[in-house]
Amino acid sequence: MKKIDVSGKDCPVPLLTLQKTLGDCLDGEEIELTFTCPEAVETLPNYCDQNHLQITNFEQHDNGAWTISIQK
Numbered sequence: 037m038k039k040i041d042v043s044g045k046d047c048p049v050p051l052l053t054l055q056k057t058l059g060d061c062l063d064g065e066e067i068e069l070t071f072t073c074p075e076a077v078e079t080l081p082n083y084c085d086q087n088h089l090q091i092t093n094f095e096q097h098d099n100g101a102w103t104i105s106i107q108k
Contacts, residue, residue, distance in 0.1 A: 040067065
């Protein structure tokens, strides 16, 4: 699993980071992305739906961050 933290970065950085990381991943590989950008709460799942990527976990933390796990 690749773990990436883009906390403190505004959109579109979380989505662009996800796209770049997916390009470096093999099918079946999982990415865990931690972010704080509120817009990404919608844009990341929408991107996954549009690209047939499986979200295996999506949670909000007490510190205002979210973590999404995506399988390519």
